[in-house]
Amino acid sequence: MIRRDAILFAGLGIMILALANWFSVPYTLQILVNAFAYALIALGLNVQWGYAGLFNFGVMGFLMVGGASATFISYPLNDAFWSSDGPMMLFKALLAAIAGGALIWGVTRIPKKGNLAKLRGFLLVIAWAVAYVVYRSQIDPAARLIEAEADFVGGLGLPAIFGWVFGGIMAGIIAYVIGKICLGLRTDYLAIATIGVSEIIRALIKNMDWLTRGTLTVSPVPWPTPLPADITASGVASPDMAILLARSGFLAIVMLLVGVIFFFLQRAYDGPWGRMMRAIRDNHIAAGSIGKDVTKRELEIFVLGAILMGVGGAILTSYVQLLDPSGYQPINHTFIVWVMIIVGGAGNNYGALFGGIFIYIVWTISEPASVILFSLISDMSEGAGIGAIPDIESRALQMRVFVLGLVITFALRYAPQGMIPERVRTEKE
Template sequence: MRTLGLFALVAALIIATGVLQSWNSALIILNMGLVSAIMALGVNLQWGLAGLFNVGVMGFVALGGLAVVLTSVAPVPEAWAAGGWRVLAALALGLVAIVLSVVAWKRLPRGRRGLAVALIAVGGFFLYRAVLDPGVDAVEAVNPAATGFLGGLGLPVLLAWPVGGLLAAGVAWVIGKTALGLRSDYLAIATLGIAEIIIAVMKNEDWLARGVKNVIGLPRPVPYEVDLQASSSFVETAGSLGLDATTASTLYVKLGYSVLFTVVLVVLLVLAQLALNSPWGRMMRAIRDNEEAAEAMGKDVTARHLQIFILGSALCGIAGAMMTTLDGQLTPSSYQPLRYTFLVWVMVIVGGSGNNLGAVLGGFLIWFLWVQVEPIGQWVMGIVTSGMADGSAIKAHLLDSVQHMRLLTMGVILLLVLRFAPRGLLPER
């Protein structure tokens, strides 16, 4: 009942946006709400079901975005010819060096292995740089204004979504293997660090996805507005609905995304619910509620944690790929921890840790507020400052600073919920 009511409230909020502002804004909120819900679902899987503290959501989301470029953009043959294979070879070399170091560490006797591993690692690094750098220079020299990168595989963009999930899962495996496998658990700092590194790589390795020069004009799974406006049958249908062609085309495109995203969300939500109530889900909760007992019963806690960390991160990767597809461009500098890591945490806590529907609700609700706090703040500040003299410095400063209100509001919401409804709006069970 409570679940239905709260979801109805969110729906009402979005519809109200449509009526009061515009249907375009409402659909923008809805689409990003759907994406946010999937991110929240991923974090909820990790925190809610296993108590894993992932503060690197941003990194996995960004990997999803990278997957879109790597999958859907057409390859740049000149760049491949110039140095693409060399870059690949360098990466392979780097990988070999890492694997060799690990193997050497495990195989060699205690005495000299430190030195051996250091030699392999340092030598490997210099070799890697020696092979990589000329290749990178060559690739980045190819028409830098338009390309300067290797491009992708030119596959359908929808394929990028699962690829984003796989990419995130792969990185999560490495992080989890290291951070959860240590004698003590250091997941939080590991994810915090790796997220920054992923963003740094995406900003600096121009050969990969053009770095801060951004990749724009990514392929879309839905038609382009201009094509729709050019189609006479579309214009006719729009006209019969009482809409002008431009508005109708933008709405149609956004609705297209909404439908696609809804399908993905529903599928993932159903899977998550099934998993939660399966023997596997019960085992995860048993581990969470009493690790010692579960361990005593022969459950491999670390392996289970690794599993769920990978799954949750994969969801964030999928969501990240969907978001980049929606934006139609990859802009590495837009990834900020407050927006992509901590805001998702607010969604999960507000929605209800451990409850999948709660996470989805939190995703929608918090995203709605994130977007709407600014206009509301502007309106409130307008009233507050209405008594002040025009042109006063304080008034100008206050009106100017409204944009920062949203951070403050998110903090207040998180703290209020933690204090007065610590289990979230939709508590677990």
């Protein structure tokens, strides 16, 4: 008996071949690069939601962190910044932040019982205020100087792969802080916290002009593989062939990365660790009663999922070679990832992989397909004397959300557990 997932992936392959025939091979490669990046992000959300039942509605924030981190690591050095007083002033601001953090940590060490217990809350508020004032006294003049003399900090000029790794690390650190605060409470607290943190991250990246250049954007962000211009310079005469080879190289490295991560996730899912996480998801009270540290394990898996999202966000930014904080929107970078999990199948890595690739392709081609459909209908209605359809381009763009809604509706109606649902092993297996 042929398994459902084999049939679905075969159909997805046919869909990709049809896409290459309809558009072009280079454009199809571009779609696939982004699709595999989103598949990695969907795997991260599947780890959090499918493995442990953790609501994360702030996916966009982790993608932005990954993109900004990749830009900082791989963008070329800004000589104007390094030759100014900016580095020393930022170092002083870092020392001020560390001192403020140490002060806050020291106040939190005050025992909750004893002579100072009644003053603990008041002292904590004072500590936060002092830390904030001290930090702002150093960072504000540093920011003004950098923007005036160097525009922004620039990057470190390291290979793009290091930027991807750093993006995952930074996303994991932020997830750790969120998890330490919110895990162990009801799941709706985590959902609200992730939404809030996502918007805070977006506001910071958009307004920290000295670090991210804000809405002025940063470009070009380097690739981990040769660019079309580099391939042309090496002797390839055809520009189309150079684009084809460059995108193929980028796709190959992304597919390799997704394949390796998928392999280890699947091994973990099938092993004792995966069974423990599913037990915590299904009944955390029972899991805790047999000695499992539920909060610690949930924090562990929340950080792991965020790391994958950070890497995926770094890949997306590297490929488009542009960090544009204004381009991040919840519908494009949070809602669509949840759709990938819902349609693909939560709790199943194959479902997350399929959903990530399939939904991104549907999301991308729905606009040009709608343009063709509306143009045909417009010609027919105009020929019938009814009149042409106005603003076809803008209407076609809006159809992406409509098509996505239809996909969700049919998926929930005919495959409520996803197209590749989680397989529950029995003792007979």
